[in-house]
Amino acid sequence: MIERLKDLPPGIDGVRAIGMISKGDYQRVFPSLLDEARRYGHRIRFLYEIGPEFEGFTPGAAWEDAKIGIHSMRLFIACAIVTDVPWVREFTRLAAFMMPCPVQVFATRDRDKAIAWLNSIPSESGISHRLLPESGVIVVDVNHALSAEDFDALSLTADTWIEAHGGLQGIVIHARQFPGWENLGSLIRHVQFIRDHHRNVKRVALAADVRFASLAPKVAEHFVHAEVKRFEYDELDLAIAWASDTLKRNVAA
Numbered sequence: 423m424i425e426r427l428k429d430l431p432p433g434i435d436g437v438r439a440i441g442m443i444s445k446g447d448y449q450r451v452f453p454s455l456l457d458e459a460r461r462y463g464h465r466i467r468f469l470y471e472i473g474p475e476f477e478g479f480t481p482g483a484a485w486e487d488a489k490i491g492i493h494s495m496r497l498f499i500a501c502a503i504v505t506d507v508p509w510v511r512e513f514t515r516l517a518a519f520m521m522p523c524p525v526q527v528f529a530t531r532d533r534d535k536a537i538a539w540l541n542s543i544p545s546e547s548g549i550s551h552r553l554l555p556e557s558g559v560i561v562v563d564v565n566h567a568l569s570a571e572d573f574d575a576l577s578l579t580a581d582t583w584i585e586a587h588g589g590l591q592g593i594v595i596h597a598r599q600f601p602g603w604e605n606l607g608s609l610i611r612h613v614q615f616i617r618d619h620h621r622n623v624k625r626v627a628l629a630a631d632v633r634f635a636s637l638a639p640k641v642a643e644h645f646v647h648a649e650v651k652r653f654e655y656d657e658l659d660l661a662i663a664w665a666s667d668t669l670k671r672n673v674a675a
Contacts, residue, residue: 424451427469434540436469445482456497460579461553465499465571467540472505473530497575500524500543502536553579557666558590561658564597570611577615584622592625592648592665596658599631621647627661629653 424447427436435455459466500523503514511527518525524543528536549572551562560579583590603609626648653661 423447426451426455427471430469431537431541434467434469434537436471438471438473439476440473441475442477443479443483445480448483459497460575460582461555464550465575466497467499467543468501469536469540470501470503471533472503472507472510474506476505476507476510497578498523500526500540502540503527504530504533504536506530549576551576551579553583554662554666557592557662558583558587559592559594559662559666560590561594561596561662564595564601567601568603568608568612570608573608573611573615577618580619580622584619589622589624590619591667592627593623594627594629594658594661594665596629596655596661598655623648625665625667626650627653627665629655629658629661631655 423440424437424443425440427438430436437451437455455466501521503510503525505511505527506529514525514527518527526536526539528539549562549564549568551560553560560576560583562576580590603612628650630652631654651661651664653664
């Protein structure tokens, strides 16, 4: 079985593998953990503890593990594997270079070091986002230079909603100023996000200071299928209401 760890410090999520791990174990534990990250727009520092009572994975469990790696690893800031099982340690070291986030293997006696290492990984991101499920609106707060990982996490949230509902009612961008991109790869990933999603967004609201107002026409150019409107930075609630179309519905009522 797989159980969520409850003795970890804030900001770290983890699980412990016990006995033979089945597909059902993964399906019982990981969807809620990943959905929490998508819903609240945060990325995961992850501790995976595999003790001496671990017996292995069923074929179905191995496939579920692979699917998480393919579809959701962009949600992870870093992963620490804590185990003394020789083949797990060796396999993790071989596979680590293919992972999109740092991965380290620690002995069981070094569990505290694993936690300290996870805490040392910077979590600051250029954007944070949250999905408002009652309205189908994503609110994006721009804080620092944008990274490719920011857009990967944003895409996961948007794609999950679009797949289930056919489109987003709106995106609200909340920023005092535009901080730019970390590197060329971040800029490319930004362009890819717009290319892949602009047809699936009805409204884009920009809640920003006057000095950031010049971005509004550029936003409109990219989201050619969306209605775009600018609000003051302190009018975030009004921007959300407009993007979710509740203003029109309230007037009609």
